Every structure is written in structure tokens, then in C-alpha cells.
Amino acid sequence: MPRVKKQAKNETKKRRKKLIPVQIVKGMKDILPPEQIIWNYILEKSSKLCGEFGFGKIETPILEHTELFHRGVGQITDLVEKEMFSFETQGGDMVSLRPEGTAGIVRAYIENGMSKWSQPIKLYYEGPMFRYEKPQTGRYRQHHQFGFEIFGDECPAIDAQVIYLAWKIFQKIGIKSTTVQINSIGCSECRPAYKKLLTDYYEMKINKLCIDCKRRLTDNPLRLLDCKEEKCMQVASSAPQIIDHLCDSCHDHFKNVLEFLDELEISYVLNSNLVRGLDYYTKTVFEVWEDGSEGAQSSLGGGGRYDDLVNILGGEDVPAIGFSFGIERVVARLLQSGFHLDQKIKKDIFLVQLGNMARKKILRLFDNLIDNNVSAGESLGRGSIKSQLRMANKFNSKLALIIGQKEALDDTVIIRDMESGMQEVVMMDKVVMEVKRRLKK
Ligand code: HAM
Numbered sequence: 486m487p488r489v490k491k492q493a494k495n496e497t498k499k500r501r502k503k504l505i506p507v508q509i510v511k512g513m514k515d516i517l518p519p520e521q522i523i524w525n526y527i528l529e530k531s532s533k534l535c536g537e538f539g540f541g542k543i544e545t546p547i548l549e550h551t552e553l554f555h556r557g558v559g560q561i562t563d564l565v566e567k568e569m570f571s572f573e574t575q576g577g578d579m580v581s582l583r584p585e586g587t588a589g590i591v592r593a594y595i596e597n598g599m600s601k602w603s604q605p606i607k608l609y610y611e612g613p614m615f616r617y618e619k620p621q622t623g624r625y626r627q628h629h630q631f632g633f634e635i636f637g638d639e640c641p642a643i644d645a646q647v648i649y650l651a652w653k654i655f656q657k658i659g660i661k662s663t664t665v666q667i668n669s670i671g672c673s674e675c676r677p678a679y680k681k682l683l684t685d686y687y688e689m690k691i692n693k694l695c696i697d698c699k700r701r702l703t704d705n706p707l708r709l710l711d712c713k714e715e716k717c718m719q720v721a722s723s724a725p726q727i728i729d730h731l732c733d734s735c736h737d738h739f740k741n742v743l744e745f746l747d748e749l750e751i752s753y754v755l756n757s758n759l760v761r762g763l764d765y766y767t768k769t770v771f772e773v774w775e776d777g778s779e780g781a782q783s784s785l786g787g788g789g790r791y792d793d794l795v796n797i798l799g800g801e802d803v804p805a806i807g808f809s810f811g812i813e814r815v816v817a818r819l820l821q822s823g824f825h826l827d828q829k830i831k832k833d834i835f836l837v838q839l840g841n842m843a844r845k846k847i848l849r850l851f852d853n854l855i856d857n858n859v860s861a862g863e864s865l866g867r868g869s870i871k872s873q874l875r876m877a878n879k880f881n882s883k884l885a886l887i888i889g890q891k892e893a894l895d896d897t898v899i900i901r902d903m904e905s906g907m908q909e910v911v912m913m914d915k916v917v918m919e920v921k922r923r924l925k926k
Pocket of ligand 1: 586616624632634789806807809811
């Protein structure tokens with residue numbers, strides 16, 4: 486090679502070496518095939534149960550107008566103030582990647598005139614949510630939720646049913662040791678007076694509060710109750726409890742919810758500090774926690790009533806309630822507990838080839854088999870018949886279909902019974918029928 490050309494080649498090589506691989510965006514996570522098996526398992530169990538409870542699936546866009554979350558979730562929430570991925574489109578619209586699913590579903594309920602449909606409307610969903618949070622274990626900037634919402638029924642029995650369904654999903658998935666943490670945060674009638682009481686109490690303790698709580702005192706006093714700072718938790722432990730200050734209607738509603746839960750034998754903990762981080766809630770709020778753990782991270786999922794939200798977003802007065810859980814947290818919890826799915830992929834048939842002509846025949850046969858609902862495995866890149874037969878065993882295949890050079894020329898296939906090792910030659914145009922006959926046995 487001429488010197489100049491060689492030099493140029495070496496330089497290209499050097500330059501290539503220097504390239505730093507593009508990395509994943511901070512706080513995001515790839516979900517690789519082994520984990521997908523658990524994801525599918527969780528989604529299958531949850532969707533099936535929702536179907537049995539009469540829910541239909543809904544999908545809303547990941548991108549919504551930013552205003553939806555300002556009005557829906559609340560402008561003075563951490564979620565909206567600090568955690569949204571928002572940007573202006575080329576057309577000048579301010580949009581955000583959804584940080585949660587409920588607001589978008591309420592928008593869809595209103596926009597699609599669902600209040601005219603026969604109530605209650607029961608919807609379930611799953612998909613990615615985006616929150617610009619500090620990434621840590623169990624907390625990502627893109628996470629996925631499975632959730633469900635019921636519109637048009639204010640009966641406390643519905644609250645109990647939603648809580649029951651949330652609890653039952655975890656049972657079905659195999660997370661048995663959970664506790665429901667529950668509280669009522671009242672309504673627009675009784676909450677203002679309670680907030681005033683709470684503010685008066687906290688103002689007397691202002692020196693003992695963290696910086697965030699000092700701000701919350703004026704911005705969002707309810708959130709003072711669920712601050713995770715040790716010193717603030719101490720102040721919260723003696724704070725007036727909303728449960729003692731509910732109006733008659735909220736009090737009766739909550740009492741009934743608890744009675745229904747007793748009837749369903751759901752174990753719950755009354756947690757007067759549970760207020761949830763989103764502004765739309767009214768009356769019942771709840772979370773499902775793993776037993777023996779405390780703090781937000783251990784909460785697998787949460788939800789509650791939001792009777793004012795449809796109206797706040799421009800719809801009619803429609804009561805609603807819902808719940809969602811973080812799929813990553815459930816996957817992690819299952820993996821931690823050594824949960825094992827039978828991951829062995831089974832293929833009825835394994836296709837074995839020798840040489841290029843045989844490969845061509847195998848490609849066509851593979852297509853023919855899957856069209857006839859026969860699951861087939863192949864290893865087109867492998868050369869030796871022995872190693873391909875080893876793969877057939879790995880896939881638990883009942884039969885191997887072998888095409889060597891002779892068979893390719895004769896338009897025949899060797900059918901090998903993987904258990905007995907018996908082999909028979911059949912014509913290519915008869916092979917699918919013969920395979921189906923043998924698999925039926
Ligand atoms: P949320 O409590 O904000 O409620 O989120 C629901 C669940 O999503 C949490 O319990 C947690 O498991 C998971 N999650 C939240 N943020 C993250 C994160 N950064 N990384 C990983 N997992 C996370 C809601 O979003 C409400 N929309 C629930 C609801 C439905 N209320 C009524 N209907």
C-alpha cells in the first residue's frame with residue numbers, strides 16, 4: 486500500500502477509536518429482553534384483572550399541552566414546578582411530556598364526550614411517564630405506570646372497589662405482603678378551615694422546619710405533613726389531623742369506605758399524614774406499601790378520589806377515582822424476592838440446515854410453518870448439524886426438520902423425532918401436514 490494511503494487509513498482508525506459512545510439520557514433505563522418477560526407478566530396479569538372488573542383500555546398521547554398539568558395537577562406541586570419536561574413546539578405551542586396519566590385521561594373523557602356514555606366509565610392504561618427528578622433507586626426520569634380510573638360514581642363502595650382492585654393486582658402478581666395506607670383529605674368545603682388550622686400550628690414551629698417546608702407553609706400547607714425530613718416528621722406527628730376536621734359528608738363517605746374495606750377483609754392503616762403530591766385529590770387518598778417499609782420509595786402505587794378535576798378541566802361535575810403503580814418498582818420488587826418465571830422458550834420444531842441451498846429452503850419452510858401456527862426455531866448462521874441439534878434440545882423442540890445438500894436437491898426434508906432419534910424422509914410439499922399430524926399426537 487502506498488505510504489500516503491496507509492497514513493490516511495491509520496488516521497481514520499485513530500479517529501474512530503477516539504469516538505465516545507453516545508450514552509443513555511440521565512435517569513432513563515433500557516428494558517432488555519430478560520426483563521421484558523417480567524414486564525409482560527405484570528401487564529398481562531393487571532390487564533386481565535381490569536378486564537374482569539369491567540375496565541376498557543385507553544391510550545392517550547405522551548405529549549399534552551402544558552396547561553393541562555398546570556390546571557389539573559396543580560401549579561404549586563413539585564411535579565409541575567420542578568419536574569416537567571416542557572418545550573415549545575415549532576408551531577409555538579407549550580407542551581409537556583406527561584408526568585402522570587390521570588390528567589390526560591380526564592382530558593380525553595371530556596374531549597370525547599364520555600359523560601354522555603353510560604356511567605360509570607371504567608378505563609385502564611399503561612405507558613411511560615416523565616419526571617425530571619433526582620435519579621436514584623426506584624426513581625427514574627422516565628418510568629412506566631399501569632393505572633385505572635372510574636368516572637361517574639361517587640359511592641364509597643367504588644372507593645373500596647378501586648382499593649380492592651389495586652390490592653388484588655399485587656396479589657395476583659405475587660406481591661402478597663402489602664398494606665393499604667389510607668386517609669381522607671376532605672373537600673373544598675372542609676379543607677380550607679383545616680388548612681388554616683394546620684398553618685397556625687406550623688407557624689408556631691417554623692424554626693424547626695426545613696427550607697422546603699418553610700416555603701410549603703405558604704404555598705401548599707398539606708404537603709407539610711408528608712415531608713421526609715426527620716425534624717419535620719417530628720413536627721408532623723403532633724399536627725392536627727384532618728380526619729377530626731372533615732365535614733359531615735366527607736366523614737360519612739370515609740366511614741363507609743372503611744366499612745366496605747372491612748367487608749372485603751383488606752388490611753389498611755389509617756395514615757393521617759398521607760396527603761399525596763398532586764393537587765387534584767378530594768376525600769379518599771391511598772397508597773399500597775410493601776409491608777415493613779416506610780417512605781415514598783417503598784410505595785408501589787397510589788391513588789384517590791378527584792371529584793373536582795373533570796370540572797376544573799372544563800367538563801361537567803363528574804366524580805372520579807383512580808390508582809396507578811410504577812412498573813419499574815414492581816419489577817425490581819419481584820427480582821429482589823427471587824421471583825422466577827419459567828423463561829424457557831419452547832419451539833415445537835427446530836429447523837436444521839447444511840449449506841446455502843438448504844438455507845434458502847429453510848427460509849421458505851420457516852414462513853410456511855408459522856403461517857400454519859407451528860412455532861419454529863432456526864439458527865441460520867450455524868454450520869454444524871450437531872450444534873443445531875443441540876439448539877433444538879435447548880428449545881425443547883419435539884421435532885427437528887433437517888435439510889442437507891442432498892435433501893435440498895431432492896426437495897425432501899428429514900423429520901427427526903428429538904426424543905427417540907428416529908428419522909424419516911418426507912417430500913417438502915407434505916412436510917407441514919406431517920409435522921402438524923405428529924404434533925397433535
Ligand atoms: P403517583 O403516586 O405520583 O400517582 O405515581 C404512581 C406511582 O408511579 C408511584 O407510586 C410509583 O410507584 C411510580 N412512580 C412515580 N414516580 C416515579 C419515578 N420517578 N420513577 C419510578 N416510579 C415512579 C400518580 O401518578 C397518579 N396519577 C395516580 C392516580 C391515578 N391517582 C388517581 N388515579
